[in-house]
Amino acid sequence: MSEESEGELEARLPEGESFEPPESFVEQANVTDESIYEEFAENWPDCWERAADLLDWAEPYDQVLDDGDAPFYEWFVDGKLNASYNCLDRHVEDGRGDEVAIEWVGEPTDEARTYTYSELLDEVQEFAAALRDLGVEEDDVVTMYMPMIPELPVAMLACARIGA
Numbered sequence: 001m002s003e004e005s006e007g008e009l010e011a012r013l014p015e016g017e018s019f020e021p022p023e024s025f026v027e028q029a030n031v032t033d034e035s036i037y038e039e040f041a042e043n044w045p046d047c048w049e050r051a052a053d054l055l056d057w058a059e060p061y062d063q064v065l066d067d068g069d070a071p072f073y074e075w076f077v078d079g080k081l082n083a084s085y086n087c088l089d090r091h092v093e094d095g096r097g098d099e100v101a102i103e104w105v106g107e108p109t110d111e112a113r114t115y116t117y118s119e120l121l122d123e124v125q126e127f128a129a130a131l132r133d134l135g136v137e138e139d140d141v142v143t144m145y146m147p148m149i150p151e152l153p154v155a156m157l158a159c160a161r162i163g164a
Helices: 023-027 035-052 083-096 117-133 151-162
Strands: 057-059 063-066 074-077 100-105 112-116
Touching (some): 117 151
Antiparallel strands (some): 063 074, 100 112
């Protein structure tokens, strides 16, 4: 370990220093209400709990934050999520299966593909089944080296779906 003692971390960014995003980035942001930052600063555990409640939990958490072994914090203690379910299934179940989930444009830009949530879910389920047929199980490590093509999120979500 470096000269820093275990359990103590030196701040690498002076406290209070921040970097403002460009205006063009702010304009396209999903969250434009500045008060959310104040709310998180003043009441962050409750804010994280409300944010977590927007997700579908495979197993609910018992506690938002366990800070009893700081600096080794544990968030959403005993909770279990499935990213694939939260990214796909819940949208299909909510009647948004025909909405666009991925709009991909290749380089050069003459190639493009669009996937709805239902189409993407079908692809992910098929790939997850193929991984299972190859013997991939929960907690296995799967390494991918792929270009930025639609098959990349399909593979990633298939791995998440089976817990690999």
